Amino acid sequence: MIDQIEVPVEARAPIGAAKLELSEEVLASLHAVRVAQEAARVRARRQTMQTRLWFATSVAVLALVAVAVAPRVARWRHAHRPATTVALPSPAVSSEPAAAPTSPVRAEPVLAQAAGLSAPAPSPERSAPALAPVPAPTKAREGVVPAEGCDTALIRSAPWRLSPEACARAFDANPNDARLALAIAHAEHARGHLPDAAQWAKRALSLDANAAEAYVLIARADTHGGRPDDARAAYGRYLDLAPRGWHQAEARAALRRPRGTPDSSGAR
DSSP states (O other), rough: OOOOOOOOOOHHHHHHHHHHHHHHHHHHHHHHHHHHHHHHHHHHHHHHHHHHHHHHHHHHHHHHEEEEEEEHHHHHHTTTTTOOOOOOOOOOOSSSSOOOSSSSOOSHHHHHHTTOOOOOOOOOGGGGOOOSOOOOOOOOOOGGGOOOOTTTTTHHGGGGGOOOOHHHHHHHHTTTTTHHHHHHHHHHHHOHHHHHHHHHHHHHHHHHHHHHHHHHHHHHHHHHHTHHHHHHHHHHHHHHHHHTSSHHHHHHHHHOOOTTTOOSSSSO
């Protein structure tokens, strides 16, 4: 039988006291952890509430700014909106009687274009090729109104609108008017009657030796008739009278061609 060693009670007391003291330290540590965790949760909730409050305040401020600025923006856009309608000027009322028309030019397309509408198609008898604007007719000499279809202002701008018959009737009434004779020459030339155009051009020169354009018509008729030397002479006389005239390029080109070379420009 093994003898048991008996331990006195006084020897076992310090061990139990150490265990008790260790448990109190652990409990204190756990309590400190719990306090720290609770403090962290409180801070997190506080920060969350502050963030939500800041966001709600920002949204409210932006909404108030938008409500306050929207009317001003609308007024600014309305003030700077481009106008979409064009006011047509009212026709001026004049007490003077209207002047008699000197050429059969219709005003409907011009009025339709001013009103922003499509112009009606011109009638066949009045249609003409679209060229430069027709200048205002010159004042009639000695109070004579130009005959219908023979406005001498159309000699350069629209000679095809001249009527040889109307110009001939006007020339019979004014046989000393070189411009009327030149108008007949241009009207005949526009219709391809080059010999007749040359005859009327010579008649215009007999009335006015400075009618330079008459030499151009004579030169074209001579070129068409196979007389290049006579054509060169006529072009030279034109350049002598009008070195900067409307037909200077045609005349200089004809003079630069060698003698005997046919004219291939087809000037009409």
